[in-house]
Amino acid sequence: MNHQTKIRAALDVRDQFPAIVGWHYLDSAVSAQKPQAVIDAVTHAYGRDYASVHRGVYQRSADMTLAYEAARTNAANWIGGAAEETIFTRGATEAINLVAARFTNGNRKRVLLSALEHHSNIVPWQLAGYDIDVVPLTEDGRIDLDAAERMANESHAIVSFAHVSNVLGSILDAKRTATIAHQVGAKFLLDGCQAVPRMVVDVADIDCDFYVYSGHKLYGPTGIGCLWGRSDLLNAMPPYQGGGAMIDQVTFAKSTFLDAPARFEAGTPHIVGAIGLHAAIDWTQGAALIERRVRAFNPFPAAASVVAGETVKIWEAAVLPGPLPTGAAHGQILAAGEPGVDVATAEGVLRVTRLQKPGGKALDAAQFLRGFALVPGMLFGPAPEGTP
Numbered sequence: 209m210n211h212q213t214k215i216r217a218a219l220d221v222r223d224q225f226p227a228i229v230g231w232h233y234l235d236s237a238v239s240a241q242k243p244q245a246v247i248d249a250v251t252h253a254y255g256r257d258y259a260s261v262h263r264g265v266y267q268r269s270a271d272m273t274l275a276y277e278a279a280r281t282n283a284a285n286w287i288g289g290a291a292e293e294t295i296f297t298r299g300a301t302e303a304i305n306l307v308a309a310r311f312t313n314g315n316r317k318r319v320l321l322s323a324l325e326h327h328s329n330i331v332p333w334q335l336a337g338y339d340i341d342v343v344p345l346t347e348d349g350r351i352d353l354d355a356a357e358r359m360a361n362e363s364h365a366i367v368s369f370a371h372v373s374n375v376l377g378s379i380l381d382a383k384r385t386a387t388i389a390h391q392v393g394a395k396f397l398l399d400g401c402q403a404v405p406r407m408v409v410d411v412a413d414i415d416c417d418f419y420v421y422s423g424h425k426l427y428g429p430t431g432i433g434c435l436w437g438r439s440d441l442l443n444a445m446p447p448y449q450g451g452g453a454m455i456d457q458v459t460f461a462k463s464t465f466l467d468a469p470a471r472f473e474a475g476t477p478h479i480v481g482a483i484g485l486h487a488a489i490d491w492t493q494g495a496a497l498i499e500r501r502v503r504a505f506n507p508f509p510a511a512a513s514v515v516a517g518e519t520v521k522i523w524e525a526a527v528l529p530g531p532l533p534t535g536a537a538h539g540q541i542l543a544a545g546e547p548g549v550d551v552a553t554a555e556g557v558l559r560v561t562r563l564q565k566p567g568g569k570a571l572d573a574a575q576f577l578r579g580f581a582l583v584p585g586m587l588f589g590p591a592p593e594g595t596p
């Protein structure tokens with residue numbers, strides 16, 4: 209098998225999706241089909257492994273609790289957050305409703321949205337009694353951040369934008385938006401439904417305050433999603449719903465509540481949904497997603513093989529969890545450079561946003577790929593705004 213054939217074979221994931229055998233599916237932005245790995249995780253969680261979480265004093269319940277909390281950690285890590293800041297919700301819709309209903313920013317009663325928002329990023333704010341200002345789009349279908357900068361003011365409690373548009377596919381400059389929001393004392397919520405299946409997300413780097421996404425667009429089950437929020441903001445918000453699992457102490461006169469995430473997860477949670485989401489994230493992190501990411505952000509053909517022994521300084525790269533082979537083989541890249549990022553190979557999972565040859569001019573991922581082989585195992589995101 210030559211290099212190109214190997215790449216094509218590694219990228220062909222169709223037979224992992226039982227629902228699309230003999231069929232073409234073009235509706236993933238609405239809801240993605242499920243790979244067998246997710247179906248198996250859900251089957252096992254409802255089958256041989258099932259028990260409730262957080263309150264059982266028997267082994268299987270303890271194991272389920274561990275699995276549920278491991279899913280939370282995975283869902284948090286997927287966007288660069290921490291488990292204690294990550295609440296499982298029914299989906300992005302419920303996550304935005306929760307913030308709209310419970311977050312307050314002093315007496316501010318306006319929100320800044322954009323003309324491309326999904327209904328689930330409009331109606332919750334109306335229901336919560338906010339007045340809405342709408343940022344227009346540029347001619348090429350992006351949220352007009354110059355207009356947003358002019359419009360944002362101290363009456364805005366929050367700026368709430370889609371990270372990637374479900375209609376136009378346009379990608380927000382999220383870091384600039386965070387600055388615009390914070391300059392006027394507003395918080396910044398990102399609707400990441402269409403971003404998390406396609407691109408590397410890091411809430412710390414973006415400097416947002418809330419981030420929401422749905423599991424079913426990420427090859428996971430329906431009925432599960434995430435709200436990530438800064439701990440101080442979450443713990444200042446009153447509970448959204450009351451019930452079991454979210455209380456500290458209960459009397460008929462008064463109850464006190466646990467901190468996030470439990471505070472916002474009243475009742476028996478969607479245990480199996482969370483476990484399915486965990487499997488979906490693991491699957492997405494695997495080689496199967498590479499094609500989507502590469503195609504989404506680097507729509508150009510692969511070029512010649514890498515020069516053996518070539519040393520490339522990786523700048524702003526992160527190695528994702530998973531086994532990384534240590535040696536370089538045919539068509540692979542040996543990379544050395546910044547501390548902490550010193551090995552990149554074809555089969556490893558490496559997150560690269562920008563690259564530089566030692567002593568040379570900075571190259572972005574697109575330039576890099578034109579010169580070297582496009583190899584499985586590498587995930588590419590767009591070069592961050594403002595990087596020299």
Ligand SMILES: Cc1ncc(COP(=O)(O)O)c(C=O)c1O
Nearest residue numbers: 299300301326328374399401422
């Ligand atoms: C950008 C965006 N936000 C929010 C949602 C709502 O997600 P859900 O229906 O999973 O809650 C969608 C779903 O289409 C979406 O594309």
